[in-house]
Amino acid sequence: MYDTLSLSIEPSDIVFNKLLNSLDNPKxxxxxxxxxxxxxxxxxxxxxxxxxxxPQKLKITGSLAKFHYGDNLQKxxxxxxxxxxxxxxxxxxxxxxxxxxxxxxIGANFVLSKPCAEYQACLGEIPRMKRSTLxxxxxxxxxxxxxxxxxxxxxxxKDCQKLRQPIPEVFQGRHVLRYELRYMKNISAQLxxxxxxxxxxxxxxxxIDILNRWRDCYFSINKNEGYRMRDDIDIEKPKDLINYxxxxxxxxxxxxxxxxxxxxxxxxxGKLTKxxxxxxxxxxxxxTTIPKLVEPNNSIKELDSKVEKxxxxxx
Numbered sequence: 001m002y003d004t005l006s007l008s009i010e011p012s013d014i015v016f017n018k019l020l021n022s023l024d025n026p027k028x029x030x031x032x033x034x035x036x037x038x039x040x041x042x043x044x045x046x047x048x049x050x051x052x053x054x055p056q057k058l059k060i061t062g063s064l065a066k067f068h069y070g071d072n073l074q075k076x077x078x079x080x081x082x083x084x085x086x087x088x089x090x091x092x093x094x095x096x097x098x099x100x101x102x103x104x105x106i107g108a109n110f111v112l113s114k115p116c117a118e119y120q121a122c123l124g125e126i127p128r129m130k131r132s133t134l135x136x137x138x139x140x141x142x143x144x145x146x147x148x149x150x151x152x153x154x155x156x157x158k159d160c161q162k163l164r165q166p167i168p169e170v171f172q173g174r175h176v177l178r179y180e181l182r183y184m185k186n187i188s189a190q191l192x193x194x195x196x197x198x199x200x201x202x203x204x205x206x207x208i209d210i211l212n213r214w215r216d217c218y219f220s221i222n223k224n225e226g227y228r229m230r231d232d233i234d235i236e237k238p239k240d241l242i243n244y245x246x247x248x249x250x251x252x253x254x255x256x257x258x259x260x261x262x263x264x265x266x267x268x269x270g271k272l273t274k275x276x277x278x279x280x281x282x283x284x285x286x287x288t289t290i291p292k293l294v295e296p297n298n299s300i301k302e303l304d305s306k307v308e309k310x311x312x313x314x315x
Contacts, residue, residue, distance in 0.1 A: 107180035124222035
């Protein structure tokens, strides 16, 4: 479930030459402003920064899932997280278990039965978080943000296309929605812990807690199920579109009976004449007797179920 993370540690026993040999294209340099000797480079997909001026500092940022699997499309389990941290330690010749976690993303991909936009359209607001959307040729997503964390729900296939990443065969031609919870800073304070280290990530207690938070954040989103256009309905003329939206409005107000009751109240209060009320009632009957244009949108229930099942097994 883990994806991008940032680790920071102040080791005292780094063998500089071994560290350099472990990196791809290392670039040592001296920072002219601070006088500190810095080295930057990559370990596979992970970005590495090292300062060998006392106290030594090492920072690593990148997708732990991609480091372990070669991509971030597969689910990184608790046991595989331990393996990935061990692999980092052995490659860098630095024990990374005590490294502090400064950023942490938890995410999962869901193969769904309908286009991603249909599920995203049902997502409303979260208290004390700003909602924003991205819909373009480069991707589709709904984002909820505050100063410390972000919830991102986006089209994973389009994201791969944007990043020019190969799309796995299992995802090709399918609707894949990704949900991520990103802790951007002050992680220990948000989790009410003194500190969060790399070895905590594969602790059973921590893993269960963080997955529960991931799930609970999703269910904190206010959702509007509403109605959707039936798949077998063709919209060809402006009148068809007007009737479609009218049918949705009638359903969301409570159905035909509720709308007719509202018209009756308006007539009794003098807002509508008897003739006008009669005409509007006929229009309501006309719209609601057309072969059904809309049906209840149960899409969000499918996504709810997928998120719930993702936390059923804490391995």
